[in-house]
Amino acid sequence: GENVEQHPSTLSVQEGDSAVIKCTYSDSASNYFPWYKQELGKGPQLIIDIRSNVGEKKDQRIAVTLNKTAKHFSLHITETQPEDSAVYFCAASTRQAGTALIFGKGTTLSVSS
Amino acid sequence: ETGVTQTPRHLVMGMTNKKSLKCEQHLGHNAMYWYKQSAKKPLELMFVYSLEERVENNSVPSRFSPECPNSSHLFLHLHTLQPEDSALYLCASSQGTVTGELFFGEGSRLTVL
Secondary structure, X not given: OOOXXXXXXXXXXXXXXXXXXXXXXXXXXXXXXXXXXXXXXXXXXXXXXXXXXXOEEEEOOEEEEEEOOOOEEEEEEOXXXXXXXXXXXXXXXXXXXXXXXXXXXXEEEEEEO | OOOEEEEOOEEEEOOOOEEEEEEEEOOOOOEEEEEEEOOOOOOEEEEEEEOOEEEEEOOOOOOEEEEXXXXXXXXXXXXXXXXXXXXXXXXXXXXXXXXXXXXXXXXXXXXXX
């Protein structure tokens, strides 16, 4: 079955710096890769996703890149702000279905001002 | 506010108690999920209901019993739990099980003494 590895487990940056979180997956049939953000005391919330027919997707300060050959995808946050501090989860799925989403262990991002 | 409400937010119970977690979604979705979130572990899918019928059960111990009386409500009945069951239990919903986005509630923090 699918296995998703996420690195790093913790990441500390200064406000304004960029942050990069990387994930690798094992199942070459996976074709959907969402990223969720979980703030303290809240449930995870989808922030961006990418499908296997796309190499990169941007939404304002966040972007996700996908390398199908290497089976890895990354989340890039530019111009970080204190409100970006949260736990970020990557996931992979062989279909666009919640039932098949396999999550990584999460990255705790801390942005200091 | 994600449109998914969970109660109670915190629950402490003994190993011999019986309690229930409740989830309600106001999004008109027809699929609902229970996830378990433990420290330093990936989100674990426990149960999936689509159109009020259970479609997936990821080998969860029988001391966890789900109930989905309608497409807006989901319960997780708990009995004879173990201390290792202490975790954050997250409810989520989606528009069908073939969709990209899960909408999570804020979770019920369970402590088993």
